[in-house]
Amino acid sequence: MAELIAPLVTASVFLPLAAAAVVAKIGDESRSRGIAVNAAGVSLLCSIETLREVMRAGGAALAEPWSLSPFSVGQLGAAPMVLFAAIALVTLMVAPRRDTDRRFLVSALILLSSTLAAYAADNLIVFFAAWIGSATPFLRGTKDWRGGRIFRLNLIAGAVSLAAAVTLIEVTGARAGATAPLSISELSAAGDTGGPLALALLMLAAILHSGLFPAHRIVMGAFDGAPILLSALSMNSQLGVFLIARVALSLFPELAADALPWLSGLALFTSVYTALLGIVERDPRRLLSIIMVSQCSAILAGLAAGSPEGYTGALVQWIVVALASTALISIYRSVEARIGGNPGSLRFLGLAAQMPRLAVFFAVSGLALIGLPGTLGFAGQHLLVHGMLAAHSWWGVALPIAIALNAYHVFVLFTHLFLGKPVFSRSSVPDALPRERWALSAFIVLLIWGGLAPDRVVALREIAVGAVSRAHGEPGSTGPGK
Amino acid sequence: MLNPQILLVATVLIPGCAFLFMAVAWMAGFHLREKTTVRLTGATYGFALLALAGLIVSLVPKGVGSIRAGSGSLYAVHQFEIPLVLFVDRLSLPLVALTVILVGLIAAFSKRYLHRDPHFNRFFLLLHLFAFGALLLFTAGSFDLLIAGWELVGITSVLLIAFFQERREPVQSAIRVFVTYRLCDIGLITGTFTLHHATGTTSYGSLFGGSWPTQSIGLEGGVAAAIGLLFLFAAMGKSAQVPFSGWLPRAMEGPTPSSAIFYGAISVHAGAYLLLRAQPILEASPIAAAAVIAVGAWSAIHGTLVARVCADAKTSLAYSAIAQLGLIFVEIGLGWSWLALIHIVGHALVRMLQLLKAPSLLHDFHHVHAAAGGHLGRTGAMYESLLPASVQSWLYRFALDRGHHDTILDRFLTGTLKRFAARMISLEERWTLPGEKRAEREGAWLS
Numbered sequence: 001m002a003e004l005i006a007p008l009v010t011a012s013v014f015l016p017l018a019a020a021a022v023v024a025k026i027g028d029e030s031r032s033r034g035i036a037v038n039a040a041g042v043s044l045l046c047s048i049e050t051l052r053e054v055m056r057a058g059g060a061a062l063a064e065p066w067s068l069s070p071f072s073v074g075q076l077g078a079a080p081m082v083l084f085a086a087i088a089l090v091t092l093m094v095a096p097r098r099d100t101d102r103r104f105l106v107s108a109l110i111l112l113s114s115t116l117a118a119y120a121a122d123n124l125i126v127f128f129a130a131w132i133g134s135a136t137p138f139l140r141g142t143k144d145w146r147g148g149r150i151f152r153l154n155l156i157a158g159a160v161s162l163a164a165a166v167t168l169i170e171v172t173g174a175r176a177g178a179t180a181p182l183s184i185s186e187l188s189a190a191g192d193t194g195g196p197l198a199l200a201l202l203m204l205a206a207i208l209h210s211g212l213f214p215a216h217r218i219v220m221g222a223f224d225g226a227p228i229l230l231s232a233l234s235m236n237s238q239l240g241v242f243l244i245a246r247v248a249l250s251l252f253p254e255l256a257a258d259a260l261p262w263l264s265g266l267a268l269f270t271s272v273y274t275a276l277l278g279i280v281e282r283d284p285r286r287l288l289s290i291i292m293v294s295q296c297s298a299i300l301a302g303l304a305a306g307s308p309e310g311y312t313g314a315l316v317q318w319i320v321v322a323l324a325s326t327a328l329i330s331i332y333r334s335v336e337a338r339i340g341g342n343p344g345s346l347r348f349l350g351l352a353a354q355m356p357r358l359a360v361f362f363a364v365s366g367l368a369l370i371g372l373p374g375t376l377g378f379a380g381q382h383l384l385v386h387g388m389l390a391a392h393s394w395w396g397v398a399l400p401i402a403i404a405l406n407a408y409h410v411f412v413l414f415t416h417l418f419l420g421k422p423v424f425s426r427s428s429v430p431d432a433l434p435r436e437r438w439a440l441s442a443f444i445v446l447l448i449w450g451g452l453a454p455d456r457v458v459a460l461r462e463i464a465v466g467a468v469s470r471a472h473g474e475p476g477s478t479g480p481g482k
Numbered sequence: 483m484l485n486p487q488i489l490l491v492a493t494v495l496i497p498g499c500a501f502l503f504m505a506v507a508w509m510a511g512f513h514l515r516e517k518t519t520v521r522l523t524g525a526t527y528g529f530a531l532l533a534l535a536g537l538i539v540s541l542v543p544k545g546v547g548s549i550r551a552g553s554g555s556l557y558a559v560h561q562f563e564i565p566l567v568l569f570v571d572r573l574s575l576p577l578v579a580l581t582v583i584l585v586g587l588i589a590a591f592s593k594r595y596l597h598r599d600p601h602f603n604r605f606f607l608l609l610h611l612f613a614f615g616a617l618l619l620f621t622a623g624s625f626d627l628l629i630a631g632w633e634l635v636g637i638t639s640v641l642l643i644a645f646f647q648e649r650r651e652p653v654q655s656a657i658r659v660f661v662t663y664r665l666c667d668i669g670l671i672t673g674t675f676t677l678h679h680a681t682g683t684t685s686y687g688s689l690f691g692g693s694w695p696t697q698s699i700g701l702e703g704g705v706a707a708a709i710g711l712l713f714l715f716a717a718m719g720k721s722a723q724v725p726f727s728g729w730l731p732r733a734m735e736g737p738t739p740s741s742a743i744f745y746g747a748i749s750v751h752a753g754a755y756l757l758l759r760a761q762p763i764l765e766a767s768p769i770a771a772a773a774v775i776a777v778g779a780w781s782a783i784h785g786t787l788v789a790r791v792c793a794d795a796k797t798s799l800a801y802s803a804i805a806q807l808g809l810i811f812v813e814i815g816l817g818w819s820w821l822a823l824i825h826i827v828g829h830a831l832v833r834m835l836q837l838l839k840a841p842s843l844l845h846d847f848h849h850v851h852a853a854a855g856g857h858l859g860r861t862g863a864m865y866e867s868l869l870p871a872s873v874q875s876w877l878y879r880f881a882l883d884r885g886h887h888d889t890i891l892d893r894f895l896t897g898t899l900k901r902f903a904a905r906m907i908s909l910e911e912r913w914t915l916p917g918e919k920r921a922e923r924e925g926a927w928l929s
Contacts, residue, residue, distance in 0.1 A: 150914050217910040217911070217914045218914060221914060273906075276902070276906075277903050277906060277907055278903075279896075279900055280900050280903045280904045280907065281907070307560075308559055309560060309562050312559045312560075348653065350647070350648060353648075357509075360508075360509070367637065371633075372634075372637060373615075373629070373630035373631075373633050373634050374630075374634070378630065378633075379556070382564070382626070383559060383562070385671055385675065386675055386678070389672065389675045389676075389679070390679070397668070397672055400667075400668040400671050400672060401668060404664040404665055404668055407660070408657075408660065408661055408664060411640075411657060411660050412657060415644065415656065415657055418647075419644055419647040419653045420647065420648065420650060420653055421648045421649075422648070441509070454556060454557040455555070455557040455558070458557045458558075458559060465559075
């Protein structure tokens with residue numbers, strides 16, 4: 001297997017972890033944020049370089065230059081690494097000062113480190129450890145918020161389900177004579193290792209993590225109780241989607257072909273059902289959680305749909321949702337910090353008069369999320385809808401309905417937060433601070449650049465789409481990608 | 483002489499560039515002065531008009547066939563691609579000309595009308611985006627690209643309705659219009675997909691044989707009916723046809739110039755344009771054509787009745803526009819394509835003038851009244867007075883409640899969905915939240 005020129009993946013995974021240890025140790029909060037931002041920034045640079053090397057290698061999986069490294073990254077993992085490192089960096093930069101206490105920074109860094117590890121893991125145990133790592137920020141303090149206990153149970157159930165699947169796969173792989181029964185690339189050659197039970201357990205873990213029906217309400221609860229920026233970051237890790245794309249499709253090519261249409265159907269149902277619930281929801285945080293769960297379900301629905309337009313749409317929409325929802329939720333949290341907390345129930349706050357730039361950032365991100373032409377969201381939504389309708393002629397219509405409902409929710413949020421008669425004085429609610437302006441501008445530029453040249457983004461995801469297609473058993477498949 | 487392809491691309495892109503310039507300048511922290519915005523706008527529509535004139539001069543001597551500009555695709559995946567091709571023919575050229583000229587006129591009108599308005603630049607920013615979206619809609623070479631223009635027109639329309647953002651009513655009206663647009667866009671998206679699925683393309687050049695209005699398409703009846711009905715659904719939303727007509731009078735909350743250009747001239751005719759573009763599909767399906775006629779006739783009667791009981795000028799004009807659009811739909815359903823196109827152009831010009839004059843209606847009336855020596859007689863025949871009194875009374879109540887359409891939609895569609903959603907949230911929270919926490923949430927989801 002070809003190798004990276006330097007241990008870039010190890011650096012991008014362990015730097016945030018080391019930074020988390022330093023932040024946990026020192027007491028100075030102003031320095032802590034700087035350390036966290038710098039660590040996330042370097043992690044992003046390492047991820048970008050990893051992606052560049054993978055692209056230079058034609059999308060082939062690359063191992064690290066030291067033999068003990070459990071990481072090996074292909075195009076399917078490299079692009080999400082860059083994306084996640086970018087949204088983690090922006091989250092850390094934009095987070096209001098009142099949020100950036102030691103616990104938040106450590107949690108965000110652990111989440112970043114473990115998510116990158118999951119994307120780059122070639123070993124099931126490492127993937128499982130990374131999965132657990134990504135859940136740790138939410139295991140403490142759940143008693144304090146409503147629905148917290150059931151949320152913790154959901155995390156534990158997902159982890160147990162994944163542990164059982166990994167054990168089953170390992171045992172079956174060892175029996176089948178695999179020399180490295182925990183290596184995803186090796187096991188994928190054996191085909192359907194672990195049988196239908198292992199696949200069912202993997203799918204259950206994905207359902208619980210992605211908040212598919214009936215776990216949607218539990219996942220939405222995290223937006224209410226846990227720090228909203230951390231919840232959004234966790235949702236945007238899309239580990240459930242990645243589990244299906246990287247592990248389930250690789251290890252169960254035959255079984256997945258029969259099982260995935262069901263998963264796609266469940267994801268589609270969740271997308272439209274949660275969007276429907278939003279029409280009576282008046283709590284802005286809940287409404288944001290509804291938009292997130294609905295959009296993330298649509299990504300999973302597209303990925304499992306079994307049509308090339310569906311996979312491409314899902315992978316492009318993954319980028320859109322990550323960038324746009326991070327911007328939306330960061331802005332919302334900034335608004336909360338400025339006005340002194342959650343407004344509770346939607347009412348016209350008229351904040352555009354005081355914070356016109358944040359209003360425009362919110363509007364453009366929201367419009368990108370719902371597929372405005374000229375933004376990357378247009379290509380993502382368009383492909384996703386085509387993919388869904390190609391795969392499921394009749395009930396695929398549910399996706400445009402879900403998109404329309406989500407568009408309504410985004411618009412309602414925008415109008416209530418930013419339009420109407422101003423209720424706060426100008427001095428109490430300042431507009432975008434420089435750190436917010438730069439970070440959010442970068443996302444807006446990316447979303448618009450992607451909208452003006454969507455072919456570049458589609459091409460960027462082409463190799464990953466090829467990997468998913470091959471795993472779906474498309475003609476010309478030469479084996480699963482990474 | 484300049485290449486007509488370049489002229490076509492320039493006509494469409496010039497307003498888009500003006501929008502980008504203003505947006506980037508604003509984001510970079512520059513506050514454009516009114517004078518600068520006015521000059522930029524003047525130059526934009528001056529150049530667009532020149533490009534259009536060149537396009538017309540190069541096309542008309544050849545009998546206005548059709549030209550295509552651009553190649554390649556926005557993106558391509560597997561067998562699906564969005565061709566990046568602009569297209570102009572006998573149908574789109576008059577509408578492109580109408581858009582450039584009328585948006586230019588509206589811009590000239592607005593520089594005085596909105597003088598010293600705190601949101602002066604925002605109006606022009608959205609006007610440029612609208613012009614770009616409308617031109618893209620009319621010159622798109624495929625139904626997929628048409629969707630892009632369609633949605634840009636929709637979103638600018640909604641943002642301009644909420645232009646006076648400090649007041650609650652315009653914002654609420656904008657939400658209502660947004661919902662209607664997005665709901666009906668489902669018809670356009672699924673119709674376009676079905677067309678792609680049935681024929682493998684959505685490009686006009688590959689779909690239709692011949693030149694407008696004598697084009698044909700090789701689609702069998704059932705598929706043609708499905709696509710035709712889906713496009714009709716989309717057109718009903720954009721052109722405010724019954725039962726989705728309730729948004730149009732609400733849309734008058736925006737500034738008068740935007741009401742005139744959107745709801746008098748260009749935007750409301752986008753639905754009619756879609757049906758004219760899809761005319762071969764309607765011809766292949768008598769069911770879809772009959773549905774277009776039925777919706778149009780119903781809307782024409784509805785608009786005529788309601789317009790007569792409206793207390794304010796702009797609402798009355800909105801319902802009159804619905805009535806005329808209904809007649810245009812009937813003409814399209816009957817296959818009278820040229821008549822429908824002429825009707826669109828004529829209606830756009832007259833209605834825009836009426837809407838621009840609406841704020842000074844009373845002044846004009848008194849002026850004419852005084853000039854006539856104080857003796858202005860009633861105009862028009864009131865044929866409804868020939869009906870029995872009980873029918874007149876019923877019709878009056880029917881018209882006063884605007885055909886009960888909004889009431890029916892609110893009670894049976896929105897109301898049912900809201901009740902269902904509220905019930906589901908209640909059930910879900912019963913098993914995810916402890917009792918005391920649930921009590922805190924009461925009222926947070928029931929508006």
